[in-house]
Amino acid sequence: MKILITGAGALLGQGVFESLQNSNIRSRLIIGLADPSQTSAALYWGDFAHIIPFASSPDYIDSLISVIKHEGYQLLFPGTDIELPILSANKNRIESSTGCHVVVSDPNVIEIANDKYKTFEFLQAHSLNPPRSWLPESFDLSSESVKFPLIVKPRDGARSIGLYQVNSLIELKECLNRSKRPVIQECIGTSSEEYTSGSITLAGKSLGAITLRRELKDGNTYKASVENNKFFDEFIIRASQLLQPLGPCNFQFRIDESGLPRIFEINARFSGTTLMRSTAGFSEVVWVVEYFESGKIPSIPGDFLDLIFLRHWSMTTLDKSQLISS
Numbered sequence: 001m002k003i004l005i006t007g008a009g010a011l012l013g014q015g016v017f018e019s020l021q022n023s024n025i026r027s028r029l030i031i032g033l034a035d036p037s038q039t040s041a042a043l044y045w046g047d048f049a050h051i052i053p054f055a056s057s058p059d060y061i062d063s064l065i066s067v068i069k070h071e072g073y074q075l076l077f078p079g080t081d082i083e084l085p086i087l088s089a090n091k092n093r094i095e096s097s098t099g100c101h102v103v104v105s106d107p108n109v110i111e112i113a114n115d116k117y118k119t120f121e122f123l124q125a126h127s128l129n130p131p132r133s134w135l136p137e138s139f140d141l142s143s144e145s146v147k148f149p150l151i152v153k154p155r156d157g158a159r160s161i162g163l164y165q166v167n168s169l170i171e172l173k174e175c176l177n178r179s180k181r182p183v184i185q186e187c188i189g190t191s192s193e194e195y196t197s198g199s200i201t202l203a204g205k206s207l208g209a210i211t212l213r214r215e216l217k218d219g220n221t222y223k224a225s226v227e228n229n230k231f232f233d234e235f236i237i238r239a240s241q242l243l244q245p246l247g248p249c250n251f252q253f254r255i256d257e258s259g260l261p262r263i264f265e266i267n268a269r270f271s272g273t274t275l276m277r278s279t280a281g282f283s284e285v286v287w288v289v290e291y292f293e294s295g296k297i298p299s300i301p302g303d304f305l306d307l308i309f310l311r312h313w314s315m316t317t318l319d320k321s322q323l324i325s326s
Contacts, residue, residue, distance in 0.1 A: 001293050019285040153185065196214050221311065223311065228303045
């Protein structure tokens with residue numbers, strides 16, 4: 001099978017590639033990687049490399065279709081967040097003109113996941129008990145009953161960029177004044193009680209989940225450990241079944257004082273921890289490939305390897321003559 005992975009310069013796209021590179025199906029795959037920058041490391045890891053426009057470019061979809069047609073790619077994995085809305089909106093066009101399956105969820109799922117307030121509304125509507133959330137216009141700044149700390153973050157943010165914890169009304173007002181399209185959220189637990197879970201949904205059924213306890217640095221997971229917790233996993237499977245993503249979905253949650261998971265973010269895609277998950281036995285990328293290759297519905301293990309992950313920098317070195325032409 002011929003697979004194209006975008007986001008060769010992103011942790012997400014690189015994790016998808018490495019999950020396949022380390023798998024038992026690698027020998028029967030041809031893998032191309034794509035990115036707007038010729039100095040994106042993973043461009044030099046696969047079988048083919050392609051320079052494509054940024055997702056914000058009006059030429060992005062046409063360029064992607066051209067690459068897929070020329071190389072005969074059969075499966076497309078998006079490797080960045082920014083591509084998800086435009087790929088979802090153009091999924092039918094790409095698939096009908098190329099025959100390539102695009103592993104992206106429907107636009108309504110992408111919208112719920114990308115908008116933090118719509119995430120809250122979805123979770124609340126399905127009695128999944130998310131942290132209480134407010135838009136600034138519906139939050140009573142004069143109320144003496146406001147409980148701190150609170151979280152302020154962009155409705156459409158990612159990787160903790162623009163996220164603030166505020167501890168007073170003065171801090172809250174200052175933060176709202178400098179934030180773009182913010183949402184205010186109840187602060188649940190502490191950073192030592194933060195988890196990331198991945199689910200896989202195929203043929204309309206959420207098949208399984210894996211949970212990692214994590215530590216963040218610059219918005220990314222840099223330390224994590226597998227948490228074989230059936231209660232957490234079943235909770236995530238239920239949320240995923242209600243949301244109905246295609247393939248992978250990522251959920252972030254913290255534990256409240258009652259020991260219950262409280263989801264505060266959803267990403268309808270693979271995660272930056274995809275390689276960690278596949279190493280532990282949650283082979284979500286392989287399972288998606290096999291599903292689109294043969295219609296095979298995977299059987300998900302009940303438990304995963306009891307591993308700890310310590311992320312660190314690595315390096316790809318090239319002679320300047322090896323740079324791909326932009």
